[in-house]
Amino acid sequence: NAGVTQTPKFRVLKTGQSMTLLCAQDMNHEYMYWYRQDPGMGLRLIHYSVGEGTTAKGEVPDGYNVSRLKKQNFLLGLESAAPSQTSVYFCASSTFRSGGYEQYFGPGTRLTVT
Amino acid sequence: AQTVTQSQPEMSVQEAETVTLSCTYDTSESDYYLFWYKQPPSRQMILVIRQEAYKQQNATENRFSVNFQKAAKSFSLKISDSQLGDAAMYFCAYEGTYKYIFGTGTRLKVLA
Numbered sequence: 001n002a003g004v005t006q007t008p009k010f011r012v013l014k015t016g017q018s019m020t021l022l023c024a025q026d027m028n029h030e031y032m033y034w035y036r037q038d039p040g041m042g043l044r045l046i047h048y049s050v051g052e053g054t055t056a057k058g059e060v061p062d063g064y065n066v067s068r069l070k071k072q073n074f075l076l077g078l079e080s081a082a083p084s085q086t087s088v089y090f091c092a093s094s095t096f097r098s099g100g101y102e103q104y105f106g107p108g109t110r111l112t113v114t
Numbered sequence: 115a116q117t118v119t120q121s122q123p124e125m126s127v128q129e130a131e132t133v134t135l136s137c138t139y140d141t142s143e144s145d146y147y148l149f150w151y152k153q154p155p156s157r158q159m160i161l162v163i164r165q166e167a168y169k170q171q172n173a174t175e176n177r178f179s180v181n182f183q184k185a186a187k188s189f190s191l192k193i194s195d196s197q198l199g200d201a202a203m204y205f206c207a208y209e210g211t212y213k214y215i216f217g218t219g220t221r222l223k224v225l226a
Contacts, residue, residue, distance in 0.1 A: 033214075040123075042205060042216040090159065100147035100166055100209065105159035 002026055006091050006106035013081040013113045021076040021109050023091030031094045032074040033058075033103065034066060036087040043090065049074055081113045116141045118208045120217035127196045128225050134181075135191045135220045137206030146210045148182070148189045153203040153219070162204070165189065198224050 004025045013019055023032065030051050035043040045058030049068040063085060065077045074093075078085060088110050092103040117140045127133035139148070150162040165173045165182050172180050177197075181190045193200055201224045206217040 035216075040218055042118075042120075042218040044216075045214065088157065092159075100164060102149075102161045102164070103159075103214065108157040 004091055004093055004104050004106040006089075006109050008109060009107065010110050011112070013078075013111065015082060015113060017081050018077070018079050019081065019111075020078075021089055021091075021111075023074045023076070023093075023106055024072055025074075025091075025093040025104070026072060027093060027095075027104065028071070029093035029095055029104070030071075031096065032068065033092045033094075034064070034074065034076045035090045035092065036060065036085075037090060037108070038087050046076065046089075078111075081111075083113045085111065086113045087111060116143070116208055116210055116213055116215055118206055118215050118217040120206055120220050122220045123218075124221045124223070126223045126225055127193070127200075129196055129198060131196055132192060132194045133196055133222065135193075135204050135206075135222065137189045137191070137217055139187050139189065139206075139208050139215075141187070141208065141210060143210045146208060148180075149207040149209065150178070150180070150189075150191045151205045151207060151216075152200075153205065154199075154201070159205075163191065193222075196224050198226060200224050 007022045033048040034046040047066040049055045052071040055066045091106040094103045095101045146167045148165045152160045163175045177194045203219045208215045
């Protein structure tokens with residue numbers, strides 16, 4: 001039981017390049033989330049998904065796209081990376097969207113855009 | 115809109131001593147949940163403790179306990195008998211109706 005995994009763990013991009021971050025969970029959770037963590041700003045929600053085939057915008061969605069083609073996977077895409085997207089990205093999953101359920105987090109991806 | 119505030123960017127505690135981390139929040143909702151998450155240097159976020167707003171009794175998990183003051187919208191975390199392994203970033207989080215909001219975190223240093 002691996003929980004929530006993220007690939008890659010580190011990535012360096014040049015401005016304008018694109019990439020996809022992969023999140024996978026093996027807990028059969030319906031809800032999945034992408035956050036970014038920046039110094040002094042805590043975690044901010046980028047996009048989330050309430051089930052296979054559905055996605056929704058979070059607090060800071062601009063510059064990112066997501067897809068949830070399979071229940072266990074949630075992909076975060078950057079079409080044209082910008083230095084402002086330098087951050088640590090976390091994926092999380094939970095059984096339900098509300099009701100006090102714990103969010104289970106992946107180990108994070110450190111992305112640097114030069 | 116709901117907000118979560120952690121006013122202490124950094125705290126220090128001597129090993130075996132007790133430390134309290136502060137968290138305040140703002141909401142108009144009556145039903146919600148509050149959490150404390152720990153993020154050690156490994157970056158892995160781990161749930162420490164959870165509190166249901168409708169419960170008056172403060173949650174406790176071993177050396178970790180909370181002081182939940184609903185009227186004051188305060189949710190502090192007390193760590194007793196601090197250990198070196200407690201050194202981490204601690205995030206307070208609020209879960210309301212389809213909202214999950216994190217505070218900016220408090221870095222806890224444990225001094226040997």
